Amino acid sequence: MSEAAECLVEVTRGAVVESRHRVHAAVVDADGRLRAYAGDPDLVTFFRSAAKPLQALPLVEDGAYDRYGLSLEELALCCGSHSGSAEHVRVATRILEKAAVTTEDLACGAHAPGDSAERRRLEEARLEPGRVHNNCSGKHAGMMMLARARGWEPADYHRPEHPVQQRMLSEVARWSQVPSEAIGVATDGCGVVCFALPLRHMALSFAGLAAAVRAGDRGPATVFEAMTTYPTMVAGEGRICTELMRQAAGRLFAKVGAEGVYCVGVPGAELGIALKVEDGAARAVAPAILGILRELDLISEDDFGALHDHAYPELRNTRGEPVGQLRPAIALQVPDA
Amino acid sequence: MSEAAECLVEVTRGAVVESRHRVHAAVVDADGRLRAYAGDPDLVTFFRSAAKPLQALPLVEDGAYDRYGLSLEELALCCGSHSGSAEHVRVATRILEKAAVTTEDLACGAHAPGDSAERRRLEEARLEPGRVHNNCSGKHAGMMMLARARGWEPADYHRPEHPVQQRMLSEVARWSQVPSEAIGVATDGCGVVCFALPLRHMALSFAGLAAAVRAGDRGPATVFEAMTTYPTMVAGEGRICTELMRQAAGRLFAKVGAEGVYCVGVPGAELGIALKVEDGAARAVAPAILGILRELDLISEDDFGALHDHAYPELRNTRGEPVGQLRPAIALQVPDA
Numbered sequence: 001m002s003e004a005a006e007c008l009v010e011v012t013r014g015a016v017v018e019s020r021h022r023v024h025a026a027v028v029d030a031d032g033r034l035r036a037y038a039g040d041p042d043l044v045t046f047f048r049s050a051a052k053p054l055q056a057l058p059l060v061e062d063g064a065y066d067r068y069g070l071s072l073e074e075l076a077l078c079c080g081s082h083s084g085s086a087e088h089v090r091v092a093t094r095i096l097e098k099a100a101v102t103t104e105d106l107a108c109g110a111h112a113p114g115d116s117a118e119r120r121r122l123e124e125a126r127l128e129p130g131r132v133h134n135n136c137s138g139k140h141a142g143m144m145m146l147a148r149a150r151g152w153e154p155a156d157y158h159r160p161e162h163p164v165q166q167r168m169l170s171e172v173a174r175w176s177q178v179p180s181e182a183i184g185v186a187t188d189g190c191g192v193v194c195f196a197l198p199l200r201h202m203a204l205s206f207a208g209l210a211a212a213v214r215a216g217d218r219g220p221a222t223v224f225e226a227m228t229t230y231p232t233m234v235a236g237e238g239r240i241c242t243e244l245m246r247q248a249a250g251r252l253f254a255k256v257g258a259e260g261v262y263c264v265g266v267p268g269a270e271l272g273i274a275l276k277v278e279d280g281a282a283r284a285v286a287p288a289i290l291g292i293l294r295e296l297d298l299i300s301e302d303d304f305g306a307l308h309d310h311a312y313p314e315l316r317n318t319r320g321e322p323v324g325q326l327r328p329a330i331a332l333q334v335p336d337a
Numbered sequence: 338m339s340e341a342a343e344c345l346v347e348v349t350r351g352a353v354v355e356s357r358h359r360v361h362a363a364v365v366d367a368d369g370r371l372r373a374y375a376g377d378p379d380l381v382t383f384f385r386s387a388a389k390p391l392q393a394l395p396l397v398e399d400g401a402y403d404r405y406g407l408s409l410e411e412l413a414l415c416c417g418s419h420s421g422s423a424e425h426v427r428v429a430t431r432i433l434e435k436a437a438v439t440t441e442d443l444a445c446g447a448h449a450p451g452d453s454a455e456r457r458r459l460e461e462a463r464l465e466p467g468r469v470h471n472n473c474s475g476k477h478a479g480m481m482m483l484a485r486a487r488g489w490e491p492a493d494y495h496r497p498e499h500p501v502q503q504r505m506l507s508e509v510a511r512w513s514q515v516p517s518e519a520i521g522v523a524t525d526g527c528g529v530v531c532f533a534l535p536l537r538h539m540a541l542s543f544a545g546l547a548a549a550v551r552a553g554d555r556g557p558a559t560v561f562e563a564m565t566t567y568p569t570m571v572a573g574e575g576r577i578c579t580e581l582m583r584q585a586a587g588r589l590f591a592k593v594g595a596e597g598v599y600c601v602g603v604p605g606a607e608l609g610i611a612l613k614v615e616d617g618a619a620r621a622v623a624p625a626i627l628g629i630l631r632e633l634d635l636i637s638e639d640d641f642g643a644l645h646d647h648a649y650p651e652l653r654n655t656r657g658e659p660v661g662q663l664r665p666a667i668a669l670q671v672p673d674a
Binding site: 011013014015016018019020021022044045046107108109110111123134184185186187188189190191194196259260277278279280281284317318319320321323324 | 348350351352353355356357358359381382383444445446447448460471521522523524525526527528531533596597614615616617618621654655656657658660661
């Protein structure tokens with residue numbers, strides 16, 4: 001494999017590049033072939049929340065979706081890192097009710113919602129944010145529903161030894177084609193298990209899922225339909241996952257992960273893409289994935305244009321003056337034959 | 338010059354390195370000799386607020402310090418990126434009064450103070466933060482005082498063409514030994530001019546200042562005495578500049594800049610150090626500078642131990658559980674003779 005050229009997101013101030021984010025990426029097809037890459041496609045890092053679409057599959061496959069009458073909108077929230085808006089909270093609460101558990105049973109910690117209206121509402125009412133505002137509350141609610149469906153006690157569902165977390169690990173192993181015992185585990189931001197594996201295998205997971213969607217397999221097709229029909233449940237207004245899936249209108253599914261991870265699956269091309277901003281910066285993720293999708297001709301110029309403010313976010317100072325921007329400087333490599 | 342080894346701040350989660358921050362650094366003596374480096378010592382980036390000690394020098398050298406009876410504590414705030422605590426606001430307000438201007442004359446924008454007590458006080462009183470809370474309000478107040486002392490109209494002091502900003506540029510050129518016309522300029526976070534130059538020359542500025550402190554030159558010695566006597570004015574409780582200078586007890590002066598810049602001057606060794614976290618991450622700055630200072634034997638094991646929580650910051654999740662840490666992985670190079 002040839003030495004990789006630099007794949008960057010540049011941060012400008014005036015006419016100078018002030019900071020640089022390096023991007024590692026793997027583009028893989030459903031047969032596991034590396035079709036393009038940047039940096040080190042075998043970089044091992046955590047899947048973080050980009051694994052959520054895989055983690056939602058057992059809800060459909062193990063019968064919870066049918067048994068508890070989960071809606072597509074609710075399933076989308078289980079795949080999401082939501083903004084904690086009033087609507088997100090409402091949908092999360094419905095999932096909890098269907099699983100016959102309460103917000104008190106959520107193992108995730110509370111944090112201030114990303115949604116500014118809900119944050120302001122809480123501040124003005126002098127209320128503290130609750131666990132249900134945690135961006136992962138949909139996933140957590142789904143995990144307890146899975147426990148119910150499988151006849152497992154929901155208590156301690158977040159612990160690595162709980163069968164829910166073991167089921168998550170086996171699903172990640174299945175799609176990534178990395179044996180369970182070779183997947184690194186640690187504690188995620190919300191308290192459940194997160195998974196470390198090479199970027200190439202994260203991309204393979206999304207490629208396999210994309211191919212299964214194309215083939216019409218029920219689990220993947222349902223998760224895909226949920227995410228692409230209700231993209232606001234996967235993130236929130238103005239955020240990249242929501243805006244990208246809305247713009248792409250069913251041609252791809254996409255999920256961000258903390259510390260600079262992003263994964264995309266493209267059913268039509270049976271491709272999966274996984275990227276890691278080396279330093280973990282959230283600000284570089286949208287420019288990176290949009291630059292890569294354009295480089296691969298997986299989004300049109302029109303779609304890229306509509307998402308311009310995500311590809312080239314403007315930086316403003318405390319006076320509100322524009323002082324610079326982020327911009328993708330993407331150079332994907334093609335592996336030697 | 339040999340190919341630089343990687344100089345990193347690693348971000349761990351469990352047993353895995355999840356993210357990596359690359360660090361560029363230059364260690365320069367007062368004669369301009371590069372004594373050690375990491376990455377690209379000639380990397381051009383913005384000095385940002387690490388230039389503030391240089392920008393405070395004209396206050397002493399041009400007579401404002403004497404004429405308006407500025408105290409050492411107030412001078413330290415002019416060198417600082419403060420936390421906007423009640424005490425910082427009090428000192429900034431005194432400088433404004435001595436310069437016969439008001440908070441309304443400040444050109445910096447308002448932002449929420451870093452100081453949690455002051456932030457809570459504002460929230461509870463339902464008050465918006467003011468311009469005086471801006472971390473740069475001391476520098477701005479000093480700039481207006483400089484204008485008064487020089488007989489320039491303070492209005493529009495933040496504009497590039499104003500003599501105050503021209504005076505700042507000439508001072509940066511003087512100490513960095515980069516001609517004014519070769520210094521890149523752009524707009525800083527607070528609205529004044531910021532300066533782009535190679536890291537090596539930022540380090541030279543601090544080395545020259547360190548040598549001048551050692552020689553007892555009045556301007557540099559006064560700024561040094563201010564910063565090291567009132568380190569809380571330079572940043573705030575719990576922050577790296579304050580804690581490092583407090584611990585080093587007069588053996589060095591240190592200043593952070595936005596987007597991952599840090600500079601240190603060591604009068605005893607007549608050395609200057611400048612580093613840039615390539616991606617601009619603030620979280621990596623303290624581990625990077627402490628790792629470099631230890632590598633150079635410029636702080637003792639005891640001092641390093643006392644600053645352990647800055648060198649190895651713990652990462653906690655939304656449940657409050659420790660999930661990982663940052664850690665320096667410093668490999669400085671020595672230039673070929």
